[in-house]
Amino acid sequence: MRMRNRDVISIRDFTKNDIEYVLDKSAQMEREAAQKRDLLRGYVLSTLFYEPSTRTRLSFEAAMSRLGGKVISVAEAKVSSVAKGETLADTVKTVEQYSDVIVMRHPSEGAARLAADTVDIPVINAGDGANQHPTQTMLDLYTIRKACGRIDGLTIALMGDLKYGRTVHSLATALTHFDVKLAFITPPELQMPADVKRHLDDVGIPYREIAEVEEAGKVDVLYVTRIQAERFPDPAEYEKVRGIYKITPETLETLGGARIMHPLPRVDEISPEVDGSDHAIYFQQTRNGIPVRMTLLSLVLGVWE
Ligand code: NCD
Numbered sequence: 001m002r003m004r005n006r007d008v009i010s011i012r013d014f015t016k017n018d019i020e021y022v023l024d025k026s027a028q029m030e031r032e033a034a035q036k037r038d039l040l041r042g043y044v045l046s047t048l049f050y051e052p053s054t055r056t057r058l059s060f061e062a063a064m065s066r067l068g069g070k071v072i073s074v075a076e077a078k079v080s081s082v083a084k085g086e087t088l089a090d091t092v093k094t095v096e097q098y099s100d101v102i103v104m105r106h107p108s109e110g111a112a113r114l115a116a117d118t119v120d121i122p123v124i125n126a127g128d129g130a131n132q133h134p135t136q137t138m139l140d141l142y143t144i145r146k147a148c149g150r151i152d153g154l155t156i157a158l159m160g161d162l163k164y165g166r167t168v169h170s171l172a173t174a175l176t177h178f179d180v181k182l183a184f185i186t187p188p189e190l191q192m193p194a195d196v197k198r199h200l201d202d203v204g205i206p207y208r209e210i211a212e213v214e215e216a217g218k219v220d221v222l223y224v225t226r227i228q229a230e231r232f233p234d235p236a237e238y239e240k241v242r243g244i245y246k247i248t249p250e251t252l253e254t255l256g257g258a259r260i261m262h263p264l265p266r267v268d269e270i271s272p273e274v275d276g277s278d279h280a281i282y283f284q285q286t287r288n289g290i291p292v293r294m295t296l297l298s299l300v301l302g303v304w305e
Contacts, residue, residue, distance in 0.1 A: 004302030007116040008124040011134040011170040016177035022295060023142050025304070030291035033066065039303055040069030046099040047073040048091070049126070050082070050106045055264060056126045056136070059289035060103045060297070067294055072099060089118045096121050101301055122300040130164040130231055136263055137170040139292040140223070143285040147259050148220055152179040157216045157258070159185035160225035160245060160269060162192040164232070167263040168225055172196050175205065182207035183216050187241050190227070213245065218256030222247070226267050245269050252279055261285050 002021070007013075014022075029036065045064045049057055061071045074080045082091060088111060095102055096119040104112055105126040112125035112132075127133045145151055156175065158168045162184055172192065175182065176199055184192050184207060191209060200207055210216060224247060232238040247260065247270045262270060262282040274280050298304035 002305065003299035004305075005120075005122055006300050007112075007122050008134050008296060008300065009112050009116055010125070010132045011137050011174045014134070014174075019138070019141065019174060019177060022138050022292070022299070023145060025299065026138070026142050026288075026292045026295045027146075029295045029298070033291065033294065036067055036294070036298075036304075038068040039298055040064060040067035040301065043069040043101070043301055043303075044099040045069060045071045045297065046095045046102050047071060047126075048095060048102060048104040048106075049074070049076075050104075050111075051127065053105055053126065055286055055289060056105065056133075057103075059286075060124075060126070060293050063290055063293035063297055066290065067298065069297070088114060092119050092123070095119075101297060124296065124300070127166055130166055130169070130228070132170050133166040133263075134170050135289075135293060135296060136167045137174045138296065139285065139289045140167070140171050140261065140263070141174060142292050143261060143281060143288045144221055144259075146288070147281050147284070151175075154178075154220040155181040155183070155218070156221045156223065157183040157185055157213075157219045158192075158223045158225070159213060161190045161227045161241075162186045162225070163190040164228035165225040168223065169193065169196055171223065173199060176200060176203040180205060183219060184209045185211070185213050185216060185245075187211060187244055189237065189241055213247070213251055214254050216255065219258045222255055222258045222260050224260065224262045224266070224269050226262075226265060226269060243268055246271060247274055249273050249277065252277060 047057055064071050092115040101122050103124045103126050104115055107129050109129040109131035112128045116123040125132060125134055148154055162168050227241055229238050260280045
């Protein structure tokens, strides 16, 4: 029961073995989902989302439902007792009395860790501010492995808001376990944080920092992200970089057959004309959230190994 009762807070808490174990189990889950319809019968998941979400919350809910479990959720933190001044610690202690596992998204970095330290049931971080989004990374790696057949040996470009985007912080950190070459495509204002780059340097993962997608050359995967408007302290700074990138069918030609990924939601950084291309795999990526989250829930609840 190697993951029973484990919290999923930062991808840094997972070894390469742990990550590969989750990916292998997710592939098995995808194949065997039909036989696992009752695996989580009798279990209750609470979702606590203090920031907007479509995919992450719905895919956790769908994952729980597909395994026979139930979901309770605070629709909007504004209508919960948080609005009356309740602390996060008291809220999660309360939710612990009603459920077996908590999935939480919060604007403050470290909020998920605080929740995990407060309760005994497993807590899964569905995004804490600009910090981490570990389950997105698991589904991103699952998608890369499925589409490219492997992760080792690939050249992967991350593009867009690498400063505030939590998905790229988690993903770049996870990729330190693999033999990859990275390219970071950002305007100077939105570069990958120094601590993530230091980690890559320590492990010896080569990365290039460039400003234009056309400079990337041939890459295997282009991971596009949204500029995180809500995280800019100064709206004037956001205006300077708004709409700076746009992937079009013409861009695809310069990238030598790269698979295009995006955690979604997109704003305008990938033209809808790209959606029909065989190289656009962002909706498959979204779908992969289901087997990966079914797996994570089953593992941390200790009903599968
Ligand atoms: C991302 C997030 O919330 O960090 N969305 C997601 O979970 N798929 C990306 C984003 O909001 O840009």
